Amino acid sequence: MIAGAGLAALWLAAALSLLGLFLSFLHVRGRLEADRTVRALAIVQGLLCLFAFAMLLLVFARTDLSVALVAENSHSAKPFVYKVAAAWGNHEGSMLLWVTVLGLSGAALAALSHRLPSRTLIAALGAQAALALGFHAFLLFASNPFARLNPPAPEGRGLNPLLQDPGLAFHPPTLYLGYVGLSVAFSIAVGAMLAGEVDRQLARAMRPWVLGAWIFLTLGITAGSYWAYYELGWGGWWFWDPVENASLMPWLAATALLHSVAVLAARNALKAWTMMLAVIAFSMSMVGTFLVRSGILTSVHAFAVDPLRGSFILALLAIYVTAAFLIFALRARTLREGALFEPVSREAGIVANNLLLTVILGVVFIGTLYPLLAEAAVGEKLSVGAPYFNAVAGPLALVLGVLLAVGPLLSWRREGRPILKKVALPGLLAATALVIAFFAIPQSSMLSKLGLALAAGLIPAALLPLIGRNPLRTPLATWGMAIAHLGAAVAVAGMAADTAFTTEKLTAARPGEQVDIGPWIVEFAGVTPAVGPNWTAVEAELRATRGSGVHVLRPQTRFFTDPPTETNEAAIDTLLSGQLYTVIGRSDSEGRWQLRLWWKPLVTLIWFGGLLIGLGGLLALSGHGHRAWRRWMAQ
Amino acid sequence: MSRALRLLPIILLIWILGIFAWRLIQPDDPTIRSQLVNREIPAFDLPPLVPGIAGLNSTGLATGKPRLVNLFASWCVPCVAEAPVLAKLRDRGIEIDGIAIRDTPGAASAFLTRYGNPYSRIGSDRTSRVQLAFGSAGVPETFVIDGKGVMRLQHVGPIYESDIPEILSALEKAR
Numbered sequence: 001m002i003a004g005a006g007l008a009a010l011w012l013a014a015a016l017s018l019l020g021l022f023l024s025f026l027h028v029r030g031r032l033e034a035d036r037t038v039r040a041l042a043i044v045q046g047l048l049c050l051f052a053f054a055m056l057l058l059v060f061a062r063t064d065l066s067v068a069l070v071a072e073n074s075h076s077a078k079p080f081v082y083k084v085a086a087a088w089g090n091h092e093g094s095m096l097l098w099v100t101v102l103g104l105s106g107a108a109l110a111a112l113s114h115r116l117p118s119r120t121l122i123a124a125l126g127a128q129a130a131l132a133l134g135f136h137a138f139l140l141f142a143s144n145p146f147a148r149l150n151p152p153a154p155e156g157r158g159l160n161p162l163l164q165d166p167g168l169a170f171h172p173p174t175l176y177l178g179y180v181g182l183s184v185a186f187s188i189a190v191g192a193m194l195a196g197e198v199d200r201q202l203a204r205a206m207r208p209w210v211l212g213a214w215i216f217l218t219l220g221i222t223a224g225s226y227w228a229y230y231e232l233g234w235g236g237w238w239f240w241d242p243v244e245n246a247s248l249m250p251w252l253a254a255t256a257l258l259h260s261v262a263v264l265a266a267r268n269a270l271k272a273w274t275m276m277l278a279v280i281a282f283s284m285s286m287v288g289t290f291l292v293r294s295g296i297l298t299s300v301h302a303f304a305v306d307p308l309r310g311s312f313i314l315a316l317l318a319i320y321v322t323a324a325f326l327i328f329a330l331r332a333r334t335l336r337e338g339a340l341f342e343p344v345s346r347e348a349g350i351v352a353n354n355l356l357l358t359v360i361l362g363v364v365f366i367g368t369l370y371p372l373l374a375e376a377a378v379g380e381k382l383s384v385g386a387p388y389f390n391a392v393a394g395p396l397a398l399v400l401g402v403l404l405a406v407g408p409l410l411s412w413r414r415e416g417r418p419i420l421k422k423v424a425l426p427g428l429l430a431a432t433a434l435v436i437a438f439f440a441i442p443q444s445s446m447l448s449k450l451g452l453a454l455a456a457g458l459i460p461a462a463l464l465p466l467i468g469r470n471p472l473r474t475p476l477a478t479w480g481m482a483i484a485h486l487g488a489a490v491a492v493a494g495m496a497a498d499t500a501f502t503t504e505k506l507t508a509a510r511p512g513e514q515v516d517i518g519p520w521i522v523e524f525a526g527v528t529p530a531v532g533p534n535w536t537a538v539e540a541e542l543r544a545t546r547g548s549g550v551h552v553l554r555p556q557t558r559f560f561t562d563p564p565t566e567t568n569e570a571a572i573d574t575l576l577s578g579q580l581y582t583v584i585g586r587s588d589s590e591g592r593w594q595l596r597l598w599w600k601p602l603v604t605l606i607w608f609g610g611l612l613i614g615l616g617g618l619l620a621l622s623g624h625g626h627r628a629w630r631r632w633m634a635q
Numbered sequence: 636m637s638r639a640l641r642l643l644p645i646i647l648l649i650w651i652l653g654i655f656a657w658r659l660i661q662p663d664d665p666t667i668r669s670q671l672v673n674r675e676i677p678a679f680d681l682p683p684l685v686p687g688i689a690g691l692n693s694t695g696l697a698t699g700k701p702r703l704v705n706l707f708a709s710w711c712v713p714c715v716a717e718a719p720v721l722a723k724l725r726d727r728g729i730e731i732d733g734i735a736i737r738d739t740p741g742a743a744s745a746f747l748t749r750y751g752n753p754y755s756r757i758g759s760d761r762t763s764r765v766q767l768a769f770g771s772a773g774v775p776e777t778f779v780i781d782g783k784g785v786m787r788l789q790h791v792g793p794i795y796e797s798d799i800p801e802i803l804s805a806l807e808k809a810r
Contacts, residue, residue, distance in 0.1 A: 276644070296658045310659050318652050325648055329641040369651070376654050381667075 003067050006055030007146040010096075013048035013103060014136035016041050017129040024126030028119060028194060035118055039110040042125050045132065046107025053100040056145055060087040063156060069093060069145050071153035075562045077534050082164050088172050089163045091293065091309075092145035097173065098289070099135045101180040106132060109184050115205040116188070117197050124184075124191030131183055134316045142312045158562030161535070167227030171220060178217025179250060179285040184209040185257065186282035189275045190324055193331040198271045203264035206278070208624040210261055214254045215617035221247050222610030233568035233583045235504065235598045237606055240389045242297040245368040246288030249361055253281035256357040259350045266412055267347055271335040272328075273354070279324045284361075286317045297372065342414040349407030356400045363392045394447045401454045401492055404485055405461035423461060430457030437500075444500040451496025458489035476623030484616025491609025497602035501578075508592040518599030519546045520580060527584070527593065535560045537569070540584040540593065544573065555584040579603050669770025669778075669789045676778075676786050677768040681758025684735050685744050691732050691758030697784030701809035703731045703802070704778045705754070706766055708738050709746035711774045717793035718750035724799070725753040729806065733757040736766050736774050777802070781809035 020041040026032040056069075061084050065071045073090040074083055088094045106128035113121055139145070188206045192198045224247065229237045238244065257277040263270045291297050294310025341347045366373075367384045374380050409422050433456035437449040462485035465478060503518045511526035525541040537556040544551045553571035560567070573580040578601035585594030671677070676693055683690040696702065705721060707714040725731055733754035735743050743757070760766055769778065772791070779788035779802065788805040790798065 290655065294655075294659060296655065307659060311656075314652065314655050314659060317655075321648055322645065322652075325645045329645060332641050369654075372654055372658055376657055 002055050002058050002062075002064065003146040003148065006052040006059075007144070009048045009052040009055065010099075010136065010140060010146075013045045013052070014133060014140060016045040016048065017103075017132040017136060020045065020129035021126055021133060024122045024129065027122045028126065035122060038122050038125050042110035042128065043107045045129070046103035046105075046110075049100040049103030053096055056087050056093060056096055057084055059146075060084055060093075064152075065154070065156060066149055066152035068147045068149040071149055071156050073157065073159055075156040075158040075534070077562070078159065078164070079533050081166075081169060082159060085168045086159045086163070089159055089168055092139075092143045092147075094172060094176075095135075095139055095143050095293075096145045097176050098180055099132070099139055101176050102128070102132050102135060102183055105181055105184045106187075109187070109209070113205055115201065116191075117195065117201070119195040120188070120191045120197050120202065122191070123194045124187040127187035127190040128183065131187070131320060134319065138309075138312050138316060142306075142309050156562070158534075158560070160563070161558065161560040161565045161567050162231060164534075164560075165227065165231055167223065167231060171223045171227055174216050174223060175220030175247060178213050178215075178220050178254075179247070179288065181209070181213030181216055182250060182254060182282040182285050185213065185254075185278040186324065189278035190327055193275055193327050196331065196334060198264075198275060198335050200265050200268050203261050203274065207258075207261050207265060208621060210254060210258050210278075210281075211617055211621045211624070214251070214258055215614050215621065217247070217251045217254060218610060218617065219614040221251055222607050222614070225610070226607045230570050230572055231567075233570045233596075235502075235570075235581055235583075235596075235600070237498070237603070240367070240384075240386050242368050243292050245364050246291050249364055249368075250281055250284040250288060252357050252361040252364065253277060253284050256354045256361070257281050259357075260354050263347045263350050267341065269341065269347060270351070270354075272332040275332070275335070276328060277354075279321070279328060283317075283321045283324070286313075286320065290314055290317050291368075297368070344410065344419070345414050346407065346410040346412045349403060349410050352403055353400065353407060356396055356403065360393050360396050360400070363396065364389065367392070390447065394451075397492075398447070398450055398454055401458055401488070404488060405458050408462075408465045408481060408485065422464060426457040426461035426464070429460060430454060433457070441500050448496045448499035451492055452500060455489050455493035455496060458492065459486065462486040462489050476626065477620045480616045480618070480620030480623065482616070483619060484613045487609045487612025487614075487616055489609070490605050490612055491607075494602055494605030494607075494609055497605065498600055501601040502603070503599050505595075505597045507595050507597075508588060509595050510590075510592050515595060515597060517580075517597040518601075520544050520599060521546070522580075522582070522595075522597060524593070524595060527587075530556060532558070534562065538584070540582075540595070542571070542582055542595075544580055551580065553580065553582045555582045557584055557586075574604060577601055666791050667772050668791075669786070671770045671786045672789055674786060676780060676784055677765075679758075679765045679768065681734065681760055681765060684738060684740055684757050684759035685747065686740070688752075688754065689756045691734060691756045693784060695756070696732065696780050697782065699782040700730070701779060701781045701787070701806045703729060703806070704734060704780055705731055706734050706736055706769070706771055706774050706776045706778075708736045708774050709742040710738070711736075713793040714746075714775045715750055717775050717795075718753070720794045720796060720799065721753040722751050724794075724802065727803075730755050734760050734765060736760050736763055779805045779809055 020038055023032065023034040023041070024038045027034040027038060059067045059070055060074055063070060063074055063076045063083060069090060069092050074086045078086070088097045106125060109128060110125055116124070185206055188202070188209065192202050225237050228239070257274065260270050260274045260277055264274045290310070290313045293313055296310065367388050370384045371382055374382055405426055406419065406423055409419055430453045434449060434453035437452050441449070463482055466474060466482050505515060505517045507515055509515055509524045511524055513524050515522045515524065521544070523543040525543055527538050527540045530537040530539040535558045537558040539554050539556045542553040542555070544553060551573045553573055555571035556569040558567045558569055568583050570581055570583045578599065581598040581600060583596040585596065587593045676696065678693045680692040681690050696704065703724065721731060731753050733756070735757055738759065758765070775793050777790040777794055778786055781787050787809045790802065794802060
């Protein structure tokens, strides 16, 4: 009954998006005045998706084993929160979440975007309806989350234990809000190009949508990175895995878009480029979805890959992106660019920022797809790993960091003031840090030394735009920019510190033995059994000290029964100065246990920086919200 | 903006979509091929395993005549299926050398008594060292080595009747 209602809502939503597409087409063609109807349809369609998703949560919460998806991915003995979160811990459920966010994005666009010209808005809602229609078809024909099982299964098969973690509760929804939220910028760009109304007004209307999606994407990636870091027990925070890259690529495009849309809003320039970026950002989301769902890059992993699904998403990707690129090719000619600008100005800085971000995007894109290209061209199977990405993207990111210190200090149009004087202090700090790094950590890589130096200069430089202003009268957007840039500097500091200072030790120890790691002396006190709601574990007790006070860490090896799997639960002690990261492995026949220990000074700065970037975005967005609220009150 | 520049994204896009589509319809072949095909085999020297049958070393493989090297083990079930086919190849006058992977003399003798012995020589690879050096990922695997000690063919998995022509033509070419 519940599953039936969910399925019915999905069919109805699909029908409404078809109707919405049709009506918006007639409206834009001038055949029909359907402005209000199209907006209402978009809102109802979004709500129906939300209803369907709520129904999916309900069948999972009740462990309704007559639904095939529940039987395959849940279990009656699972903790409640993971029963609910299991709804999106699988292909069909996560695609429903995808479609729900798509529907809600369209609904939000219809309800909130009063600043867009009517023709552009209706064309954008038409584009959003077209997207929804295709992905509804994908759900209903190739990934039905509500498919029934007759007779019902006696018990569910359980969720992959790696997913039984609080990370699952918020990482995928946040990331999807970001990925799919970018669809609004895509639709607005397509709508504006169709309506021929690409101007400053459009940029101002588009900016909050880009900002909102970008905030979620930033937080989602940050959360995912931390989740992989503590859950996998590998001690790393980024693996350049195709699935990770699939989330990084839309973020890079969205970051570039966020900046270029500001140039369009302020100077009426970069029109064609901004529209292209808006199209590319969401296209990258779809490419990511395709790569993850089709399994063409992770064929070594035993994903249950259905070729039908891959082909279906590829067809959708081809239709939408080709259509958007065609519209761009036909309409870009009609876009008249605003004034050209001086080589030293805010807009020139942003153009350089966009170029660098785009090149990094290209580097990641090529690196991710290279195994595929190589196989297609010469039939050779190979993989591209961290050495390539670090060597190529790392230096580019450093240059981007230098630009980040200078760019916000430049003024629009033309910079007449002596800019070098302002960045003298950060520059000096960076140079000093570099010299210190050469003497203090000669063995570390050049990239990490430069990264530390950059961070030393960038952290004060990021705050320079706030200096000499009345904090209460400074616009929230400026605050947001400074905080987000500070976040980037802090994250760079964390990444460089992790590369330069981390010490790692893999050893086998008997209970009672001591192990040194960095400044720590870790005593292996012994192992005890432990038990949880649906797992049993071997738990080690480690007593770590570095002079005064004892920190007790309890890493576990957990054994889950449904499905039978073993996971490592790292024990991490977080201090201001860094993290002590411990993993316990197996025992050998002589009573020794494998211990893997890391001392990672300042590593937490990576995720703290990510949070700061998100917070900066939030501040800027609340500036938009505040202004919109005042306008609304004034009406 | 020039027309070429505006069309460039579409051209790139179609190219990438084409590769995606090609990969999707491509049957997935998870076999990992040895990197040594068409290159000289690594030097090795393996002791005998079974009394009365000589061991195997790399210089003994470069005799001017192409030969087969078969990686097998008494604990390997597909090797049993392969045994009659190997016997047929030997009956055609093809010389086959064996490398026994992680095997013991007793078990190997019993295996050879029960399923027949097609091998001229058998080297004992207790730790899979030579197997890994050959770029082999499992047993059974069969390699065609030409007269100069260059690997010409890697056959992954058991040799069935239907594979005989492939093996024979590789031996012919290696001559």
